Amino acid sequence: MSAADLQRPPEALFTPAASPPLTEPVGLMTTAKLMRDNPMAILPAPLFRETLLTGPYLGRSVHELAGPAEMKSVMQDNFEAWRKSPLIMRMLKPILGDAILTAHGESWRRQRMTLQPAFLKRRMDRFAPLMADAAEAVVETLGDADGPVEVHSVMNDTTFAVIERALFSDVEGFDRGEVRGAIEVLLEEIGRVRYSDLVPFPEWAPRLMSPGALKARSVFRRAADGQIRRRRAMDDPGDDLLGLLLKVRDEETGRGLSDIDIRDTLMTFVAAGHETTAIALTWALYLVANDPDCQTALRAEADAVFGTGAPGAEEAARLVLHRQVIEEALRLFPPAPILGRRALADCEICGRPVKKGDVALLAFYALHRHETLWDHPEKFDPGRWSQGRRPTDRYRFMAFGGGPRACIGAQFAMMEAAIVLSTILSRLSVKPAHGEVTPVMQVTLRPQGGMPLIFTAR
Numbered sequence: 001m002s003a004a005d006l007q008r009p010p011e012a013l014f015t016p017a018a019s020p021p022l023t024e025p026v027g028l029m030t031t032a033k034l035m036r037d038n039p040m041a042i043l044p045a046p047l048f049r050e051t052l053l054t055g056p057y058l059g060r061s062v063h064e065l066a067g068p069a070e071m072k073s074v075m076q077d078n079f080e081a082w083r084k085s086p087l088i089m090r091m092l093k094p095i096l097g098d099a100i101l102t103a104h105g106e107s108w109r110r111q112r113m114t115l116q117p118a119f120l121k122r123r124m125d126r127f128a129p130l131m132a133d134a135a136e137a138v139v140e141t142l143g144d145a146d147g148p149v150e151v152h153s154v155m156n157d158t159t160f161a162v163i164e165r166a167l168f169s170d171v172e173g174f175d176r177g178e179v180r181g182a183i184e185v186l187l188e189e190i191g192r193v194r195y196s197d198l199v200p201f202p203e204w205a206p207r208l209m210s211p212g213a214l215k216a217r218s219v220f221r222r223a224a225d226g227q228i229r230r231r232r233a234m235d236d237p238g239d240d241l242l243g244l245l246l247k248v249r250d251e252e253t254g255r256g257l258s259d260i261d262i263r264d265t266l267m268t269f270v271a272a273g274h275e276t277t278a279i280a281l282t283w284a285l286y287l288v289a290n291d292p293d294c295q296t297a298l299r300a301e302a303d304a305v306f307g308t309g310a311p312g313a314e315e316a317a318r319l320v321l322h323r324q325v326i327e328e329a330l331r332l333f334p335p336a337p338i339l340g341r342r343a344l345a346d347c348e349i350c351g352r353p354v355k356k357g358d359v360a361l362l363a364f365y366a367l368h369r370h371e372t373l374w375d376h377p378e379k380f381d382p383g384r385w386s387q388g389r390r391p392t393d394r395y396r397f398m399a400f401g402g403g404p405r406a407c408i409g410a411q412f413a414m415m416e417a418a419i420v421l422s423t424i425l426s427r428l429s430v431k432p433a434h435g436e437v438t439p440v441m442q443v444t445l446r447p448q449g450g451m452p453l454i455f456t457a458r
């Protein structure tokens, strides 16, 4: 079966798991509980039919957005009137510092301009072989398993290995196991919303870190500082991401990044670029496990593009159907399903007045499953991403965000996902194990309780 044959009628398509919307108004305490346990549960049913809903919350207005024009207004047209939500800032800053993901204003602009060249496609392409190595290792893990495998944790290991090797290709004097352990503790600390986080403290009010997280932060910082010092002492700091961070210069001022900027950027790349890609792969595997025809078509594409070899950067670009499947997985299960912003000044969203201090919730999950924007939005239909059918308005698909602060690592992530998915499916068949699958938002949109799938050799 070819990619073209994957244009199928809606009744032939798989209906994947969905997060049930909120069907009746709830009080403040319930909202706080839902926000802590699973913010997906606060998305109201009408948001899947309307594009902007406004309601009161603790003396302010909350605007819930689910339309392309509304997304563009906040992310592009008025992006300077909005700041990332204080809740996210207070959770991330103790660990990520003032690096690109958490910085604002001039500090962010300078870092974005400086880092952008490091993410040029030709620079990213050189990471394809290490992605292929990680894919090879994961095929062995999955193929050797006796019975169902919990795929989310396996994908996490895989994408962690990729980002870690892309950052530090050579790690003399660096204990990979110890650093990985520390990073896990830090990501866990970022990921756990506490009730105290929901009190609208100002952004500068410090968030107390657990003793374990403080220790993990010093383990990570010591290891990163050691590598930065070692590389600075070399004539050529290398071509991995750390080497690129040491070489990049601001075009206007000629200034490079400070050691602290580099250390916080390294941690930021791990935090932003590892679990997100793992989640995309987890949902993509779940979707194809439930769609044998799609699996057959993917296998045929992999055979035609790289046969029994390993996919490189050039092959990853030609894996058109794999990319469509990944985009469809990102549509149905965007790893960052809701983003929060706080208005810095009075402004408006598509004619709706906004007061300084108001909150915008950019509900990508609702946008991606919006009844007015997509045909059969609840169905897994990779064919909707083919040349003639894919949406032309880029604000309909926001898995990588949008506007000046859109994801800097999108190309890296798409190449990695295409290489890992194609390598797995070219060698193994996958089918669902058992049980209900429920998406919940715990930092990213994860399958509650994991994702058990069964793999067998082709």
Ligand code: HEM
Pocket: 084, 100, 101, 102, 112, 268, 269, 272, 273, 274, 276, 277, 280, 334, 335, 336, 339, 398, 399, 400, 401, 402, 404, 405, 406, 407, 408, 409, 410, 412, 413
């Ligand atoms: C499928 C995988 C990925 C998804 C779904 C994803 C999603 C996103 C989203 C939605 C944003 C915007 C956040 C906001 O505006 O508040 C973002 C920003 C960012 N992402 Fe990704 N990301 C992925 C992979 C990566 C990778 C692999 C890297 C790095 C190697 C990365 C690095 C970043 C950085 C540094 C930012 C901040 C950009 C800025 O503020 O200028 N991401 N990502």
